[in-house]
Amino acid sequence: MTISEQAIKGKVAIIGAGDVGATTAYALMMSGSVSEIVLVDIDHEKAEGEAMDLRHGASFVKPVDIYAGDYEDAHDADVVIIAAGASQKPGETRLELLGRNVDIFHDMIPRITDGLADDAVLLVVANPVDVLSYVTWKVSGLPRHRVIGTGTVLDTARFRNVLSENCNIDARNVHAYVIGEHGDGEVLVWSATHMAGVPFDDYCPVCDLDCDMQNREVIAEEVRGAAYEIIDRKGATYYAIGLATTEIVESIIRDENSILTVSTLLDGQYGLEDVYLSLPAVVNRGGIRRVVDLDLDEREREQFVESGEMLKEEIGKLDI
Numbered sequence: 001m002t003i004s005e006q007a008i009k010g011k012v013a014i015i016g017a018g019d020v021g022a023t024t025a026y027a028l029m030m031s032g033s034v035s036e037i038v039l040v041d042i043d044h045e046k047a048e049g050e051a052m053d054l055r056h057g058a059s060f061v062k063p064v065d066i067y068a069g070d071y072e073d074a075h076d077a078d079v080v081i082i083a084a085g086a087s088q089k090p091g092e093t094r095l096e097l098l099g100r101n102v103d104i105f106h107d108m109i110p111r112i113t114d115g116l117a118d119d120a121v122l123l124v125v126a127n128p129v130d131v132l133s134y135v136t137w138k139v140s141g142l143p144r145h146r147v148i149g150t151g152t153v154l155d156t157a158r159f160r161n162v163l164s165e166n167c168n169i170d171a172r173n174v175h176a177y178v179i180g181e182h183g184d185g186e187v188l189v190w191s192a193t194h195m196a197g198v199p200f201d202d203y204c205p206v207c208d209l210d211c212d213m214q215n216r217e218v219i220a221e222e223v224r225g226a227a228y229e230i231i232d233r234k235g236a237t238y239y240a241i242g243l244a245t246t247e248i249v250e251s252i253i254r255d256e257n258s259i260l261t262v263s264t265l266l267d268g269q270y271g272l273e274d275v276y277l278s279l280p281a282v283v284n285r286g287g288i289r290r291v292v293d294l295d296l297d298e299r300e301r302e303q304f305v306e307s308g309e310m311l312k313e314e315i316g317k318l319d320i
């Protein structure tokens with residue numbers, strides 16, 4: 001294979017060039033894993049400004065073409081990231097954004113999908129991400145495996161970070177998942193948490209640290225409340241979600257078959273269907289390859305089902 005044949009090929013369209021969209025573009029540009037990024041925003045000048053700023057870093061990264069465009073420029077993308085819409089004000093929940101963002105999605109999704117490549121994957125980031133992923137799937141008419149939400153990939157990273165700091169273990173050796181709703185009902189799966197293969201319940205009693213965070217609820221609150229704490233201080237979250245989104249995009253474009261806690265349409269898991277929620281899933285060039293079943297304990301299962309039923313109720317109120 002020649003060097004030019006080996007060159008990275010992969011086009012990503014980012015709809016919404018605000019804090020999350022622009023930061024994701026930056027993370028993707030730094031990753032060197034895509035060859036083309038188009039930024040689309042209702043505020044075209046903002047998209048142009050972000051694209052110019054990013055392009056000026058061209059000499060520091062692997063070749064990548066970055067520009068501001070329109071919905072038509074998203075049609076030949078491999079992945080379309082949807083980060084457009086209202087974001088939370090301090091104290092506001094993700095679900096409180098629903099009314100405003102559903103209207104935006106009704107207008108935006110057909111513009112993205114009319115003429116979209118057959119194998120493109122839609123990746124929803126805007127909140128509330130689980131319900132908006134469902135809306136995207138419904139309005140687009142695309143197969144379920146090609147419509148994904150970033151779900152709890154960010155919360156899983158936060159959980160691993162908090163555990164890593166608490167236990168003084170490299171986050172790469174902390175294996176832990178957050179599943180369910182990306183929101184107040186998210187579920188930390190303690191029963192599947194382990195340190196390099198040692199179940200957390202066995203690791204904790206023999207740990208060499210004098211731990212002042214034995215209470216799992218304290219850790220859970222830190223993870224669950226992370227976005228509120230950041231938004232109170234700086235108005236928005238964008239660095240970690242930019243990296244989480246990049247991780248998912250890479251798994252799609254590079255056909256990695258990575259297992260990520262993305263939001264996906266359930267079809268009977270834990271008795272739930274017709275709702276988007278996060279579970280570990282194998283992600284590759286086709287989108288979702290399969291969902292991996294976790295052996296949840298009774299409390300985790302109850303929490304998961306409860307948040308799924310609550311989201312189904314929210315979906316039921318929508319005119320889609």
Ligand SMILES: NC(=O)C1=CN([C@@H]2O[C@H](COP(=O)(O)OP(=O)(O)OC[C@H]3O[C@@H](n4cnc5c(N)ncnc54)[C@H](O)[C@@H]3O)[C@@H](O)[C@H]2O)C=CC1
Nearest residue numbers: 016017018019020041042084085086087125126127129241
């Ligand atoms: N899933 C997750 O883990 C996370 C999700 N978010 C969500 O991402 C979304 C974006 O957040 P930010 O970037 O901070 O907001 P932002 O306000 O900085 O950017 C939103 C952008 O969307 C654009 N926009 C609005 N309507 C549009 C339309 N019809 N077509 C194209 N562009 C449109 C706006 O002009 C703006 O540039 C929010 O819903 C936020 O809650 C944020 C962080 C993490």
Ligand SMILES: CC(=O)C(=O)O
Nearest residue numbers: 088094127154227237
């Ligand atoms: C804003 C948001 O959803 C987060 O940072 O988790």
